[in-house]
Amino acid sequence: MGPLSRRDFLATAAAGAAASTLPLTGAAAATPKRGGTLTASWGGFEPQALFVPPGGGSSPYFTSTKVLERLLKLTNDLKFEPVLATEVTPAQDFRSYKIKLRENASWHDGEPFTADDVVFSALEYWKPISGGISLNALTAVEAVDPHTVVLGFNAPVPEFFLRSVLAGRSTLVIPKHIYAGKNILTHPVNNAPIGTGPFKVKEWVRGSHVEYLRNEKYWDAPLPYVDRLVIRWWRDPASRSAAFEAGQLDIATFNPIPAPDIPRLTETKKFVADTRGFSNSAWVTTVEFNMRRDVTKNRAVRQALLHAIDRQFIADTVFFGRARPSIGAIHFSNSMFFSKDVPDYPFDPKQAAKLLDAAGYPVKGGSRFTVSLVSAGWFEENVKIGQYLKQALEDVDVTVNLTIPDRATSLKRIYTDYDFDIAVSNNAGTIELLPTTTVFYTTDGIVKGAAFRNATGFSDARVDDLVAKIAVETDDKKRVALVHAFNQLVTTEAPILPIVDLEPVTIARADVRNHSITADFMGESWADVWLDR
Amino acid sequence: MTATIDFARRFARNRAALAGFALLLVVIAFAITAPWLFPRPPLRIVGRPEVWPFLSWRFPLGTDSLGRDIAAMVAHGARTTLLIGLFASLTATLIGVTIGATAAYFGGWVDEALMRFTELFQTIPNLIFVLTIVLILGQKIAYITLAVGIVTWTPIARLTRAEFLTLRDREFVQACRSMGMGDVRIMLREILPNALPPVIVLASLVVAGAILFESAVSFLGLGDPDVSSWGRLIGDGRTLIRTSWYICAVPGIAIMLTVLALNLIGDGLNDALNPKLRDR
């Protein structure tokens, strides 16, 4: 066993990823088999509850979406498919939408799914709790008949945007007869949620796993194909590799195993590595500059410092090739809005030094200025990136005080106290930029104490203006143009920019079929996943 | 003077203790010479990642997942380790001796209260206590040292108390008291010097314990990111145990050898101080 050179490794990783797409396209045509137990996991930890209404992060999102469903789902080729909604039709003025609902769906406890549930969810749950500013324009929700709902807005709403919201993270439909009149956030049913989905919760053994059984009365019967779904959690990636090899794990999403282990598993042909299925949950690592501080509020300084960062190195070394240097403010997998036609900041320490000199920060006594760098410690990679950034900035004679706090402290320092000059953080954006991406750049995105939004304090009327236009532009082509203008503007101003686009990978046994075919596979119900055994 | 020579001779007769002492000297040597042997900051990325040890002269112990020189990190880590061990045990000894001595000397409700206090600190699981203190104060080497010291003083307090109790009622102490010497003077000048030897033995073990604590804290990710630490190296190497397990193995061996050295020295000190148990 000798050291694998970086190039060898990248070559085999690419080969593994490419190979993974081949058997699946063939298998899509095969007849699904019913039966079996699917054991799944993901690259993080156990959630605090199986369903966390306001969101709660990826872990409860993973567990709740097998039980609770949304109105639509988004496929890899950007098509919206019906789930609980069979039709979504905008009015002429785009200020209202008529939604026809599925008629044969029912909740796990037997009650029928009706328009009342959607009305309740929209008014009591989505708008006040989970939707954030994405549903600001929503003013009325009415059940026209037991299976039709009309949404009313106070401004025109683009169709792609609304469908994206209805297929997105924050619009799970919850049962009115269970939550009405109670506190949605603390309802004990959140530990064993009741939904319309293909799987019912059988048992949650804290610290170990959650077991789901097939919902025999699922509206899309004979789906789901598998009899039982078990989601297990491990505390470290090496254990998950071992679990795969020992046959204890069938599929795991979001970088479950250490990158060097991926080719080892895929070379046996018993496993595949798939990078599809993340485009609507596109993770990036970001660098942001505190606009309230003297040094970093200077645009020339920000641009100079961005030139001092070798993003390719980060992508190759920290992420073992499973990431790409970012271009602009949009993830490369976003086929609708991504564009290369934006200002770029190639790695050039000499250029960085020149720009810093020109900005009025020459080297005095070995240092130009001092910055506090806070790297949010919730990912192992951020620890390494923080340390690398310190070195990269020191190479252009900037003194860096590095802290890598734990999750709770990071959230407080970055999003409440705004106690940093430069921060390294992460977020996951949807294909629709509003609001998950724009909330980092708009003035109304500044909410002290709320995480994963505008913490830099950046406020530019041109950006606010553009975003407001994007929110109401119903013509798709014009919208793309507006987004492009937005992208160019924020990339130039650079208050916060992604430095690498992550390419998370799902690892699965070769006999697991129909995975990774939706744009946010982790958050789909997995009704159509089957085992070819 | 002759007592010291006697003591040294007794210590030297124990070969294991001598070996431990030699080993510790090696560690100290590394700690001192690290800035000359490895002049570049140890946390700098200097080479290709995951190079195995013994393959090249540039990186005798290989490189880690980012491409940092493990030999440099181990050598600089020796300083971190020894400094923490030393200062944490000094803190613990100061607190422990003060509390133990006060409890034993004054007896009565003072003793009762202080012993309850000691028991309290003994009951709280040490590691969690250290973690919480580090979270409050911050992840800096100084605070970690303080936290470890605050948590590990209890056995020293107990031992000091036991020693003081046996010495308190001896004749020479009563003589001092009848002479009118103040309590504190008696405690410091008369009793303490006689009670210290077993406490010193224990302190050497506390140094070892402090080193193990710090490595656990760093392993769990709460160490000081600016400082090269053996525990953190182990933590970093966890995801790579299949392909590059040396990243975990090397610093672990370093910790083990240092703690081993301290334990052997502690044993040697103990034997040298208690010659009657010597013939085993």
Added chain:
Amino acid sequence: MVRIVARRLAQIVPLVLGVIVINFILIHLAPGSLFDVMTAEQQITSPEMLEKLRHLYGVDQPAWVQLVDYIWSVLTLDLGFSYRQNAPVLDVILQQMPATLILMLAAIAIALIVGVTAGVIAAVRVNTIWDNLISLGAVFFFAAPSFWLGIMMTVLFAVKLGWLPVGGMREIGVDENALQATFDILRHLALPATALGLFYAATYARVMRASMLEVVRLDFVRTARAKGLSRTRVVIAHVLRNALLPVVTLLGLQLGTVLGGSVVIEAVFSWPGIGSLLFDSVMSRNYPVVLGVLVLGSLVVAVANASVDLLYMRLDPRVRLR
């Protein structure tokens, strides 16, 4: 006797109170409250919602009010509600406690069996190669960090040899009868319990050896030999029982550290016990759970210490409590 027992047990109450107060203060001093973590994760945006949550989590009360409230609820045997897990704290703890208890018991069992046996052998064959080997082994296992030992053992036994599983407590999604389930747990238990227990085995071995060597030279042993009893009988009947006393004391004192040690081992082996629960809760400032675990943990340790003291009194009639 009853009075002594009662008095000893009564001393536990102020101890537990002290634990609560200290940890309450510590948790509240740590930057970033539970409120911060939960609202950030859940991305609450509206100020009204933030206020509602502040009231719900009780962080709008002054700290001393929260402390008093908590102490009162503990006295009424209510450990509070964990909003993070959406369940009563006691339930959360009890669900994960068995795993840690199994781990601790197994580790202590391994430590006692391996340690005491090694110590006895070393003492009986004092100054031979066996003695030296055992002493060397003891000193190595005492010095090696337990989490590192755990990782190295995983590399050898799970990764390279494939004899044992890498982590977790059981195979999931497989129906097992009681016998299979027991065997499954034992397989998963082997590495973590050994990694945790070897450290204590080393201490017991050394203490046992020293203790036996000391007892063997005592008068009553010589009397027994003089009476003509065989060496083995002497060792077992007389020496062992007396030599075990220090080990018993040590065991009692170390119960607290075993809980702390389980935090790291549970992290290394993905063992679903309260060690990991405690670590997660400290990190997310979930003080109801942290306090709950520490209260219960200190209760267990305090009771164990008291039992050890009382047991010691029975084993060694020379000892009497003050």
